[in-house]
Amino acid sequence: xxxxxxxxxxxxxxxxxxxxxxxxxxxxxxxxxxxxxxxxxxxxxxxxxxxxxxxxxxxxxxxxxxxxxxxxxxxxxxxxxxxxxxxxxxxxxxxxxxxxxxxxxxxxxxxxxxxxxxxxxxxxxxxxxxxxxxxxxxxxxxxxxxxxxxxxxxxxxxxxxxxxxxxxxxxxxxxxxxxxxxxxxxxxxxxxxxxxxxxxxxxxxxxxxxxxxxxxxxxxxxxxxxxxxxxxxxxxxxxxxxxxxxxxxxxxxxxxxxxxxxxxxxxxxxxxxxxxxxxxxxxxxxxxxxxxxxxxxxxxxxxxxxxxxxxxxxxxxxxxxxxxxxxxxxx
Amino acid sequence: xxxxxxxxxxxxxxxxxxxxxxxxxxxxxxxxxxxxxxxxxxxxxxxxxxxxxxxxxxxxxxxxxxxxxxxxxxxxxxxxxxxxxxxxxxxxxxxxxxxxxxxxxxxxxxxxxxxxxxxxxxxxxxxxxxxxxxxxxxxxxxxxxxxxxxxxxxxxxxxxxxxxxxxxxxxxxxx
Numbered sequence: 001x002x003x004x005x006x007x008x009x010x011x012x013x014x015x016x017x018x019x020x021x022x023x024x025x026x027x028x029x030x031x032x033x034x035x036x037x038x039x040x041x042x043x044x045x046x047x048x049x050x051x052x053x054x055x056x057x058x059x060x061x062x063x064x065x066x067x068x069x070x071x072x073x074x075x076x077x078x079x080x081x082x083x084x085x086x087x088x089x090x091x092x093x094x095x096x097x098x099x100x101x102x103x104x105x106x107x108x109x110x111x112x113x114x115x116x117x118x119x120x121x122x123x124x125x126x127x128x129x130x131x132x133x134x135x136x137x138x139x140x141x142x143x144x145x146x147x148x149x150x151x152x153x154x155x156x157x158x159x160x161x162x163x164x165x166x167x168x169x170x171x172x173x174x175x176x177x178x179x180x181x182x183x184x185x186x187x188x189x190x191x192x193x194x195x196x197x198x199x200x201x202x203x204x205x206x207x208x209x210x211x212x213x214x215x216x217x218x219x220x221x222x223x224x225x226x227x228x229x230x231x232x233x234x235x236x237x238x239x240x241x242x243x244x245x246x247x248x249x250x251x252x253x254x255x256x257x258x259x260x261x262x263x264x265x266x267x268x269x270x271x272x273x274x275x276x277x278x279x280x281x282x283x284x285x286x287x288x289x290x291x292x293x294x295x296x297x298x299x300x301x302x303x304x305x306x307x308x309x310x311x312x313x314x315x316x317x318x319x320x321x322x323x324x325x326x327x328x329x330x331x
Numbered sequence: 332x333x334x335x336x337x338x339x340x341x342x343x344x345x346x347x348x349x350x351x352x353x354x355x356x357x358x359x360x361x362x363x364x365x366x367x368x369x370x371x372x373x374x375x376x377x378x379x380x381x382x383x384x385x386x387x388x389x390x391x392x393x394x395x396x397x398x399x400x401x402x403x404x405x406x407x408x409x410x411x412x413x414x415x416x417x418x419x420x421x422x423x424x425x426x427x428x429x430x431x432x433x434x435x436x437x438x439x440x441x442x443x444x445x446x447x448x449x450x451x452x453x454x455x456x457x458x459x460x461x462x463x464x465x466x467x468x469x470x471x472x473x474x475x476x477x478x479x480x481x482x483x484x485x486x487x488x489x490x491x492x493x494x495x496x497x498x499x500x501x502x503x504x505x506x
Contacts, residue, residue: 003370031413106408237480
């Protein structure tokens with residue numbers, strides 16, 4: 001690990017000042033992803049601003065009837081929180097489908113959104129990677145790409161975002177509260193992460209001076225009909241090949257509202273509101289779910305080893321919606 | 332990793348090495364005050380600075396669980412946190428589980444069930460089991476397998492480890 005200086009921030013304003021005071025500064029909270037990447041010198045900050053003592057570690061009710069998850073609440077405390085479990089079980093299931101008990105005890109909700117891709121080439125400093133070293137090329141496109149993206153890719157990067165939590169948050173239409181030099185702003189979760197385009201080194205729309213302070217969940221939690229379906233190479237502690245956060249609001253057999261977000265297939269949680277709307281006012285049948293699935297993989301592109309993900313994504317969407325309809329939530 | 336040139340100013344950086352940070356950690360009930368370089372992981376701090384070598388370094392990347400310890404009662408990977416960040420915390424390592432010469436029940440159960448072979452993962456497995464019991468979320472054998480998936484045993488002693496965790500859970504619930 002490259003040497004760095006360390007300071008502990010005592011409030012949000014101080015944290016923002018500290019992180020902007022020196023080029024190469026980074027925030028550290030749970031540290032589970034940043035320290036891992038620092039050990040292999042993929043990340044090389046010169047100054048770390050420890051934000052773990054900021055008062056952002058509570059879950060509170062919002063005026064709109066939702067919940068506000070403080071950025072420093074751990075993934076474990078969020079997943080096992082009574083109100084989250086009762087009102088947003090989709091989120092609890094998604095969090096518990098990721099990582100291990102130890103990591104979930106350390107990793108924070110803000111940090112979960114900011115974790116970086118697990119693309120092997122991003123981790124392998126012996127190979128070119130546009131995300132790690134802009135302009136060097138993408139080793140994955142013609143390399144081993146079984147785990148990598150099929151949607152929203154570019155000729156510069158086919159990395160996926162690894163979070164399970166973010167997929168559920170996208171389906172739930174959560175918003176991210178951030179504070180920077182110019183005060184506070186709110187970013188819809190779905191607009192928080194970027195597509196790779198020609199700047200795959202930039203993962204999110206968070207500005208360098210900004211810190212995540214909270215994630216807001218809207219009142220509607222789809223607690224009656226939801227599924228987080230995660231397909232992976234082993235049943236625990238593996239990243240998704242394809243995951244689906246599905247939620248349904250059904251009146252009789254008619255769909256009032258449907259939400260579908262995909263993980264493991266793109267540089268961000270993948271959601272197509274127009275495709276979800278195909279179900280509005282229609283019967284909740286396998287045939288109609290198949291139409292949604294087809295719409296979700298429109299334009300999907302395989303790179304060889306990951307071609308199977310296109311069919312897998314379609315089948316996973318149908319299965320997740322059927323499970324949500326029958327309310328067989330499982331991960 | 333390839334030998335690419337270090338960051339240009341490595342030499343200058345090492346000449347003007349950042350000051351050490353004062354840290355107080357309460358380890359196995361004893362306050363320890365030390366000065367550490369900020370980049371010292373909690374795992375290296377325990378092993379190299381305090382000679383508490385029961386906590387093992389396996390992968391050093393949070394994948395194997397050999398470094399599992401309890402911080403404020405919760406199990407974490409000590410390799411993925413900095414000692415300086417845990418200033419003021421209560422830390423329990425494998426060395427702190429036995430009380431007054433008596434093994435912790437989970438330690439005894441690992442022996443009784445022959446739940447290890449080479450033993451390298453065992454301190455982490457034991458601390459993880461204690462953490463799992465504290466959390467109180469495991470209800471079924473599948474829950475145990477899932478919630479222990481952060482502890483890898485390359486000898487493959489899983490069958491007996493699961494038995495230990497199950498017995499330890501039952502014992503804790505009977506209390």
